[in-house]
Amino acid sequence: MFLIIPPRAAAIIGACLCFPPFSFSSAAQLHQPYAGEQSRAVKSLSQSDIDDLLAGRGWGLAKPAELNGYPGPAHVLEAADELQLSSQTRAQVEAIHAAMTAEARRLGALYVEAERRLEGAFSSGNVGAAELETLLSEAGSLRAGLRRVHLKAHLDTAPLLTRHQKMLYARLRGYETGHAHGGHD
Numbered sequence: 412m413f414l415i416i417p418p419r420a421a422a423i424i425g426a427c428l429c430f431p432p433f434s435f436s437s438a439a440q441l442h443q444p445y446a447g448e449q450s451r452a453v454k455s456l457s458q459s460d461i462d463d464l465l466a467g468r469g470w471g472l473a474k475p476a477e478l479n480g481y482p483g484p485a486h487v488l489e490a491a492d493e494l495q496l497s498s499q500t501r502a503q504v505e506a507i508h509a510a511m512t513a514e515a516r517r518l519g520a521l522y523v524e525a526e527r528r529l530e531g532a533f534s535s536g537n538v539g540a541a542e543l544e545t546l547l548s549e550a551g552s553l554r555a556g557l558r559r560v561h562l563k564a565h566l567d568t569a570p571l572l573t574r575h576q577k578m579l580y581a582r583l584r585g586y587e588t589g590h591a592h593g594g595h596d
Contacts, residue, residue, distance in 0.1 A: 453526045454533075464519030464557075467512040472558040476565030482580045483561075484508035484568045490583050494576045503571050511564035518557045525550040 448454060453461065463470045469483065477483055484507045487494065491501055529546045532538040538546075572580065581587070 453523065453530050455526050455530070456523065461523055464523050465516065467515035467519060469515075469561050470557070473561040473565050476562050476569075477584075478586065480577060480581070481565040481569040482572060482577060483565050484511060486584065487568055487572070487580065490580060493583060494572070494579055496576075500571050504568055507564050507567050511560055514560045515557060518553055518560060522550065522553040522557060525553050 448457075451457070456464070460470065469485070473483055477486075484504050487496070487504050488501070488508060491504075496504065525546070529550055532542055532546055569577070
């Protein structure tokens with residue numbers, strides 16, 4: 412015996428079989444990249460980010476220099492013995508590092524505060540377009556300043572090293588095919 416189903420009913424039955432009914436358990440399967448971050452004091456920054464910024468650490472801002480043959484002062488000092496830095500070169504790199512760290516700490520604190528103000532504007536539920544533009548401009552300018560400080564330190568450090576030291580630095584940092592052209596001898 413065959414059952415004859417009208418075409419419209421067949422389409423509805425087919426759709427029901429292809430698309431199971433939605434349930435709240437299905438909602439739990441949604442992508443949740445920010446789950447748990449809603450309790451952060453500054454939603455856009457992890458505590459590790461804040462710690463790095465306040466300490467003047469690089470925060471990955473100098474990768475264009477680092478990965479293109481312009482060694483960073485902090486890592487050069489870490490590898491000073493392996494690189495056989497002269498006392499004069501070591502002193503110069505230490506000075507670059509100290510100046511970079513001091514300015515990066517200053518700007519890092521201002522950047523964290525700018526992100527806090529942005530957070531506060533949204534958490535108030537009362538942020539307007541003009542205020543948003545001001546807050547974003549401020550935070551963006553500070554982030555650019557931080558990046559400039561770190562990149563300039565790489566730019567200033569590279570000419571102090573010999574080609575051999577730059578190649579050794581690249582190898583020590585795991586950049587086997589790393590460039591060593593930053594600041595030719």
